[in-house]
Amino acid sequence: MKKVIQKAMPLVYGKYLNVLATVNPRKAAKVGFDIFCTIRKGRVTELQKEYLDSAKLAKEKVGEQHIQSYRWPGSKETVLLMHGWESNTYRWRNLIKFLQEKDFNIIAFDAPAHGYSTGKMLHVPLYAETTRHFITKYQPDYVVAHSIGGMTILFDHYQHPESKVKKIVTVGSPCEFQQFINHYQALLKFNAKVKAAMDQRLKQEFGFHIHEFSSAKFVSNNTKKGLLFHDKLDLQVPHTESIRVHEHWHGSKLVLTEGLGHSMHQDGVNEQIVNFLEEG
Structure with a gap:
């Protein structure tokens, strides 16, 4: 029933x-x-609690929400991590291990209505407002974003082309709203x-x-170095979405996989991300 x-x-x-x-x-x-x-999933579970609690940085006021931030300290460049729809920072645990091995300084946050952050709803402009707060405050050198997080960081850079972020990685991210x-x-x-x-x-x-809200449009004048991952068998976001973004983003590289799914937590993906960030 x-x-x-x-x-x-x-x-x-x-x-x-x-x-x-x-x-x-x-x-x-x-x-x-x-x-x-309206968000229905993505809050912190008992399984995730210990891992996230150990890295809590602060509860930061952004607009009307209180946003939970995290830090895994390192002596090298700062990497900002952005999760996707109905998820939270825990989704980055595998990549964080790889980044820590290379001594990167890692910053992450739970989007509004996700994880430990307050709120009930999320959309890209709201996510972008939150992202801009963290970029301004922590000045990350690199951003790695999954799913709607990828569309959000590209929208942010469309609005703020002067941003000091040097490289952007998107994983399984959409193109067309x-x-x-x-x-x-x-x-x-x-x-x-x-x-x-x-x-x-x-x-x-x-x-x-609606038809104007497009990552292909957002990247048309993007001068940042970009790396796009997408699986051909992704059931949530078709891989053709990343192909379209790549076609409009000069200086981006597209990596298509087959059988890794939408989340793409695999070691091979994480190794390529870290290698891209370390390249000159």
Whole structure:
């Protein structure tokens, strides 16, 4: 019964949004966007607690949220780590081991509504606002980001081309926000009027239409060195998304794998990341 209810709920939301959009499109847009951005997973589990607690740095106020930061100290360059959707800093444990062996100074944080950080929702502009706080404060030389974290750091550099970050690594990251919205519409089965209202809200609040929010656009004038990883069998984000970003990012390198999945925690991937960061 629980599975039946869970399967039916998106359709209930979709029908509600369709009705709401006929009388109040602006409210339908807000409700639809809030549902889309609400985080349901990614808090710290008992398994993760000891590892993360040992590296806690501070709870930092960023906007309306209190963001948990972490540090694994080292004497070399500073690396900022950014996790993906419904995850937290624990996802970097394997890479952190490799970075520590090379004595990098490692900074990470739980995104709003994730891990130990406060909040209920996340979207790229909010994640970018949080990221900008940490880049400004800790001045990282390099950034390594997974999934939506990758789109976020590319959006941040589109907004702040003067950033001192020298290299960016993305892992399994999306390119087109349009793809997310299309999937969301197919799941809830809301109509074109709801989608149009959401598009208008995005334009008014963030300055972009849905189709304009694109990592390919964000990297078109990016002068940073980039390394993009993506698995051909990624079930969450198609590998063609990273191909599109690579095609628009002069100076980037694309590594396609097969069978490593979306998370890509494997030693071979982590070794390549560290080698890229150490290159001149």
